[in-house]
Amino acid sequence: MSEPFEPKIVAFVCTYCTYAGADLAGTSRLKYAPNVRIVRLPCTGRISPMFILKALQKGADGVLVSGCHPGDCHFTHGNYHARRRWTVFRALLEFTGIPLERVKFSWISAAEGVKFAEFINTITEDIRKQGPFDQYKQLIRDTESPATL
Amino acid sequence: MAKIGVFICHCGENVAAKIDCTQLTAAIGEHPGVAVSVEYKYFCSDPGQESVKKAIREHGLTGVVVAACSPRMHEATFRNACAEAGLNPYLCEIANIREHCSWVHTDKDMATIKALEITRSLVEKVKRNNELRPIEVPVTRRALVIGGGIAGIQAALDIANAGHEVVLVEREASLGGHMAQLSETFPTLDCSQCIMTPRMVEAARHPKIRLLTYAEIERVEGYIGNFKVKVRMKSRSVDMKKCTGCGDCMLKCPVKKISSEFDCGLGKRAAIYTPFAQSVPNIPVIDKKRCTYFKNGKCQICSKSCPINAIDFTIEDEFLDIEIGAIVVATGFQIQNTAMYGEYGYGKYADVITGLQFERLASASGPTSGKILRPSDNSEPQTVVFIQCAGSRDPSKGVRYCSKICCMYTAKHAMLYAHKVHGGKTHIFYMDIRAGGKGYDEFTRRAIEEDEASYVRGRVSKVWQENGRLMVRGVDTLLGRPVEVAADMVVLATAIIAQPDAKEFAKTVGIGYDEYGFYNEAHLKLRPVESSTAGIYLAGCCQSPKDIPDSVAQASATASKVLALFSKEQLEREPVVASNNEATCAGCWGCVLACPYGAIEQKDILDRSGRLIKRVASVNPGLCQGCGTCVTFCRSNSIDLAGFTERQIFAEVMGL
Numbered sequence: 001m002s003e004p005f006e007p008k009i010v011a012f013v014c015t016y017c018t019y020a021g022a023d024l025a026g027t028s029r030l031k032y033a034p035n036v037r038i039v040r041l042p043c044t045g046r047i048s049p050m051f052i053l054k055a056l057q058k059g060a061d062g063v064l065v066s067g068c069h070p071g072d073c074h075f076t077h078g079n080y081h082a083r084r085r086w087t088v089f090r091a092l093l094e095f096t097g098i099p100l101e102r103v104k105f106s107w108i109s110a111a112e113g114v115k116f117a118e119f120i121n122t123i124t125e126d127i128r129k130q131g132p133f134d135q136y137k138q139l140i141r142d143t144e145s146p147a148t149l
Numbered sequence: 150m151a152k153i154g155v156f157i158c159h160c161g162e163n164v165a166a167k168i169d170c171t172q173l174t175a176a177i178g179e180h181p182g183v184a185v186s187v188e189y190k191y192f193c194s195d196p197g198q199e200s201v202k203k204a205i206r207e208h209g210l211t212g213v214v215v216a217a218c219s220p221r222m223h224e225a226t227f228r229n230a231c232a233e234a235g236l237n238p239y240l241c242e243i244a245n246i247r248e249h250c251s252w253v254h255t256d257k258d259m260a261t262i263k264a265l266e267i268t269r270s271l272v273e274k275v276k277r278n279n280e281l282r283p284i285e286v287p288v289t290r291r292a293l294v295i296g297g298g299i300a301g302i303q304a305a306l307d308i309a310n311a312g313h314e315v316v317l318v319e320r321e322a323s324l325g326g327h328m329a330q331l332s333e334t335f336p337t338l339d340c341s342q343c344i345m346t347p348r349m350v351e352a353a354r355h356p357k358i359r360l361l362t363y364a365e366i367e368r369v370e371g372y373i374g375n376f377k378v379k380v381r382m383k384s385r386s387v388d389m390k391k392c393t394g395c396g397d398c399m400l401k402c403p404v405k406k407i408s409s410e411f412d413c414g415l416g417k418r419a420a421i422y423t424p425f426a427q428s429v430p431n432i433p434v435i436d437k438k439r440c441t442y443f444k445n446g447k448c449q450i451c452s453k454s455c456p457i458n459a460i461d462f463t464i465e466d467e468f469l470d471i472e473i474g475a476i477v478v479a480t481g482f483q484i485q486n487t488a489m490y491g492e493y494g495y496g497k498y499a500d501v502i503t504g505l506q507f508e509r510l511a512s513a514s515g516p517t518s519g520k521i522l523r524p525s526d527n528s529e530p531q532t533v534v535f536i537q538c539a540g541s542r543d544p545s546k547g548v549r550y551c552s553k554i555c556c557m558y559t560a561k562h563a564m565l566y567a568h569k570v571h572g573g574k575t576h577i578f579y580m581d582i583r584a585g586g587k588g589y590d591e592f593t594r595r596a597i598e599e600d601e602a603s604y605v606r607g608r609v610s611k612v613w614q615e616n617g618r619l620m621v622r623g624v625d626t627l628l629g630r631p632v633e634v635a636a637d638m639v640v641l642a643t644a645i646i647a648q649p650d651a652k653e654f655a656k657t658v659g660i661g662y663d664e665y666g667f668y669n670e671a672h673l674k675l676r677p678v679e680s681s682t683a684g685i686y687l688a689g690c691c692q693s694p695k696d697i698p699d700s701v702a703q704a705s706a707t708a709s710k711v712l713a714l715f716s717k718e719q720l721e722r723e724p725v726v727a728s729n730n731e732a733t734c735a736g737c738w739g740c741v742l743a744c745p746y747g748a749i750e751q752k753d754i755l756d757r758s759g760r761l762i763k764r765v766a767s768v769n770p771g772l773c774q775g776c777g778t779c780v781t782f783c784r785s786n787s788i789d790l791a792g793f794t795e796r797q798i799f800a801e802v803m804g805l
Contacts, residue, residue: 010805015221023219026248026606034259037266037805038249040220041793042725045743046777048795054802075776076661076681082735085781117253 007061007127009036009120012047014078017068017109030115033124036064037126043067045078051087052103059135062102062127066119069107081109101126102133151276152184154210155268156201158192158217160247164337167251169261173216175454176265180275182206193223201227202234206592210236212731216244216268237280239477239724239792244268251756253415273804278797281724286771288374289474290715293318299345299422299697300689300704302352306709307636308477311355313520313715317352318380319362323428324349326481327353327690330411332511332519334697335561342427342514349429363434367468367656372748372772373684374720376473377500384464386435387421391459392429399423399453405594407439409516413506415524416516421451423461426514435460475509475684475711478658478668479704480651482690485547493539493641494612499525500619501639502613504558511565521569523638530573530637533566534621535559536609537579541645548644548665553694555642556583560593562640575602576634578609578623588695605632606737612639642736645694659747660685668692678706683774687708725775725792727768734765734787741766748772 006109013019019040025032041047044067052063065082074077086105104123108116150646159165170188171298171333178186185204191197192215204449213236215227220243228238246264254260286653290313294305297319323329328347331341353360361380368379404418409416411424420440423433441448442462452460484505500523502510505684513519514579523530537559540547556579563575582604584590596602609623647666648654654663660680661669668687671679678686689700714720729740731754741749753769764789768779775792789795 008805010802016366020221023245023248026219027251029252031255032253034250034254034256034263035261037270038245039270039798039801039805041777041798042790043776044777046790046793048781050795051798051802052797058802058805060805075774075778078745078776078778081743081778081781119549131739 005128005132006034007124007132008059008060009064009124009127010036010055010060011036011066012041012044012051012063013038013064014044014046014067014074015040015042017072018066018116019105020110021108021112021116024110025117026113028113030113030117032120033129035124036120038084043073043075043078044082045073047074047082049085049092052089053107056098056133057103057140059140061130061133062104062123064104064106064123066106066108069109072109098135099130101130151182151212152208152210153182153212153275154185154201154204154208154212155183155187155272155274156192156204156213156215156217157188157246157275158184158197159188159190159475160218160251160598161190164217164247164251167254167257167260168246168264170778171205171259172261173264173268177272180272182267184210185270192217192227197478198226198230201230205234211240212272212278213241214244214268214271216239216246216273218247219245219249221738231412234436236419239281240275240278242271242275242278270801271805274797277794277800279791279794281791282769283721284724284726285719285721286372286374288714288720289376289414289472290314291376291471291473291714292314292475292477292711293376293471293473294477295478296326296479296481296688296689297321297324297360297362298350298479298481298700299328299348300481300700301326301705302348302584302686303353303479304477304479304565304708304711305352306348306355306519307705308711309355311708311712313357313712314356315358316380316473317358317360318364318366319360320365320383321424322363322432322434323424323430324352324360324362325425325429327505328697329425329427330413330505330508330512332508332513332515333561333565336586338561338564339512342512342802344360346427346429349427353429358525361469362430363484366654366657372769374474374710374714375771376476378471378473378686380469380471380477382467382469384461384466385432386437386462386463387433388459388461389430389432391457392432392628393457393459394433395456396423396433397454397456399433401450401454403448403450404441407436407782408758412509412516413503415509432633435462435574453756455722475686475714476658477686477688477704477707477711478680478691479688480648480654480691482645482694483648485646487539487641487643489546490539492611493536493609494614494619495641498612498614498619498639499523500637501641503641503643504555504562505643505740507562507640508558511562511569511733519569519777521566528637529570531570531638532574532634533563533638533640534609534619534634534636535562535577535640535642537577537642537643539736541642542580546645550665550694551583552645553583554696555778556581557586557589557592557641557696560584560596560602564596564600567600576621576636577795578606578607579604580606580608586698600748607632645690646693648712651691658685660687678710693722722771723775724771725778725790726773727769727775727777727788727790728770729766729788730787731765731767733785735785736764737784739782740765740788743778743782745776746772746774748774
């Protein structure tokens with residue numbers, strides 16, 4: 001391959017911590033890889049496993065879930081629900097044959113602009129190494145446009 | 150058919166330098182459902198906002214996406230502009246292409262592609278946005294203040310003076326709290342009783358304040374503006390309406406040798422008692438655990454001695470249900486028991502006392518009428534050693550934090566002692582002198598320079614008894630050598646800790662607490678008097694150790710928050726709340742377990758004859774804070790969160 005593979009990563013973040021942390025990375029003019037697309041939610045507790053599956057199905061090569069540190073949740077314990085859900089969800093991911101390494105989980109606070117930028121760089125490189133996630137891509141291409149049949 | 154307007158802001162050069170805005174405008178203009186796509190230098194400016202409004206009117210837009218800075222910056226600005234143009238503000242979304250794109254990327258092509266995808270995803274979301282209207286919640290204009298110390302009294306008076314009803318609940322038999330126990334207060338040395346008791350009386354007599362002493366909060370339900378509170382009125386066994394407070398019963402009671410809680414064990418009280426002479430209300434209670442009648446059914450001397458038959462042993466606890474709009478929690482603190490420092494000998498030697506006990510000795514209304522006398526033999530101590538940080542700033546045995554007031558009161562104790570015992574000597578072992586505050590450093594300097602307090606920088610390793618005196622061994626770290634002082638009394642500056650039942654109580658009220666049991670504020674700097682629960686505010690030491698001026702200031706701040714809430718008949722809340730589809734709800738109650746706010750209740754669906762058809766979950770929009778945890782829990786997809794619906798988020802992902 002001549003061009004390096006540019007992975008697409010969908011990030012589901014809470015508005016109070018990680019979204020604000022990403023804002024801080026911006027206001028601090030930190031530079032990081034342009035591969036992440038952020039979906040803003042009120043709380044990590046709102047993040048359904050279905051969102052993660054949808055993103056992977058839609059063609060994301062990796063997914064990031066990030067919110068407030070344990071104990072810091074604006075909604076007192078939404079992040080604990082997210083954490084527990086993630087532990088349970090891992091088993092389902094494994095069962096469906098989706099590599100766990102495609103889905104990243106992190107706590108990034110509103111003050112951690114640097115951590116956000118560094119973390120995005122790290123996971124972008126990691127996903128780049130894993131290569132494109134094409135488990136569903138061909139299937140979707142085939143089924144989404146019936147005209148090709 | 151959706152008609153979405155997309156407004157791409159250059160933000161001067163902030164966006165335009167790294168994103169090809171013209172290309173972005175053209176590309177998004179091609180996206181299905183986009184009716185207008187325009188770029189401009191500054192959309193947040195007046196002409197920029199005007200152009201958005203004009204486009205909404207001209208094209209009859211059904212949704213707006215502003216691709217600009219973070220929604221945390223200008224979401225409100227553009228939502229207001231939409232509302233002014235007649236478009237429901239919740240049909241406006243912000244695509245963050247500055248903080249999340251142009252400012253953090255260097256490759257213009259990549260940044261432009263990313264900006265397009267971000268914008269497209271929000272266009273897809275906004276197509277599925279619903280019109281939302283602020284939720285109006287009625288407000289009961291009556292405040293509950295929990296705790297009748299200086300913070301609670303201040304908050305109650307401020308709210309009542311503004312004309313609103315206040316219910317002031319104190320669990321002891323009298324108002325006053327810790328401040329009533331103090332002798333004189335730093336840095337002005339005015340007598341605590343002299344400034345405190347008039348406030349207690351004012352609170353008790355205030356026509357807008359309903360005072361409930363010897364009462365505890367049993368239950369708190371409801372939400373901001375609409376709390377339902379159950380108060381337990383503990384039985385005093387004294388009829389409050391009849392009692393005149395003459396005190397005959399207390400004099401006649403045969404059980405007289407109970408150590409007085411108010412005097413920290415230095416004085417005695419009877420089984421029927423008021424905590425202290427200036428108690429408000431001045432009506433005694435019977436200590437049922439110690440009363441002979443309650444123990445073995447005989448005695449009743451108090452009842453026989455009462456000239457107006459106010460004593461009634463049959464009175465039981467009563468419960469009051471009160472509707473409340475806002476709650477001020479001012480439950481105060483306690484001091485740490487210092488027995489864990491075996492080396493200091495507290496509890497072993499009678500003359501090793503706490504700072505609060507010293508306050509009682511120095512108080513004119515205390516057990517010694519203000520004379521500094523040793524508890525062991527009532528003699529006047531000629532040398533007193535004070536040990537600061539006896540518990541504070543000690544992660545190994547005490548607490549990690551600084552209790553904030555000890556440096557000041559220890560300096561005050563040294564001063565009071567010097568004023569009362571001429572020629573007496575004081576030695577203060579300290580780690581640092583923390584005297585930040587108006588007139589505070591001047592005060593500690595005065596203790597050193599005028600009242601000759603001798604400060605020794607270092608810790609004490611041991612206190613023991615020798616020839617009737619207390620030997621104190623410590624180290625002077627400034628001189629670098631060990632010190633030994635023969636003292637007659639040792640005073641420990643004990644740590645301020647949370648009330649023993651603070652965590653339990655937090656759960657009753659529904660607020661958060663930290664690792665120490667102090668109550669959590671919503672934001673340490675910007676929202677220091679609000680708890681994490683809307684409509685519940687924090688004042689005084691229940692939030693963190695603080696001195697009287699800080700407690701009073703915080704109490705007044707809570708009053709201003711309560712008054713702002715009471716300034717309207719209806720409370721407007723963001724409509725980002727969950728709602729349940731009762732038709733599909735299976736009643737599994739996963740959402741009830743998930744909700745951090747207890748906002749989801751069970752609701753019965755009845756047929757016309759009143760028979761139960763099914764039981765479903767029902768979200769109380771007044772309590773719901775909009776986190777969406779319940780939505781993710783719901784296995785029948787019945788609950789959804791306005792503003793962040795499943796449809797909206799799926800569309801957002803599909804748009805990426």
